[in-house]
Amino acid sequence: MSQTASERIRLSEFARTPYLNVLTYPVLDIKVARSRLEQLEELGVEEVVFEGRTKIGRLGLVGIGTVSVVVRGVIGGRVHAVKIRRADANRESMLEEYRLTEIANRIGVGAQAFAATRDFMVMQLVDGEDLEDHLRAIRGVGTRARVREILHLLLNQCRKLDLIDLDHGQLSDLRKHVIMAGDMPYIIDFESSSQRRAPKNVTTASQYLLIGGRCAPFVKRLLGIRNQGPILEALKAYKKDRSDGNYARLLKTIGILI
16 A cells, blocks of 8 residues: 655644544544543644545555544654544543553553643654564574564563453554664553453463464564464463463563573
8 A cells, every 4th residue: 555645734734534534433423523632632732644555535644443434643743653543433531542552651661652632642753664574684694683672572561461450451463563763562452451450461472473473484484483482381381370480481482582
């Protein structure tokens, strides 16, 4: 899918077509649009930039999910990610996602959340590529070490979430929920996160990377892993007891720790 041309508008233009299609997606609603413009003014959004490979009509977006669409918003001259609650979302507000993202931010996980209202959340804009594309692009001397380093960074973030009993809930598909910005993986979209269920961030992410995800055969080949039996045993032990020892055992099994 090709990149769309960038289009920048003043906030006052957002309630006009075709931009209205994004503001109240997927249902056109002028009344809702007025309320949403007031919220954006409250958040300090000055301009909206339509740019990205995902599109609604001709307009480029950062992304579209089941709960929100994401655009670039200019606040104080700086570009941020602005999540817009979909009109058909199964969430009544963005405030709970904001709360949970803030909790993750406190332990150094996730894109920074700055502010939220009922229908919007303003966040750090993380520009990058998905994890699988990034891994497949690594070439040359040191490839195995580099892949191990990325997996270590990612699994350590998952471990931090496990330790505070915050389950992300969507790490079974890292392609949609991890962005590589330079050399750093960012876990994004805490909209389905919960503190009311047992966290399984490490186990779910590991299963995607090394057992059942699209990139698992590729990653195992890069790391020289021929038998996934020891990985399954280490994951089973960690699931039963999320101790430091069992986490270290998993990392050793993958070859991250010596």
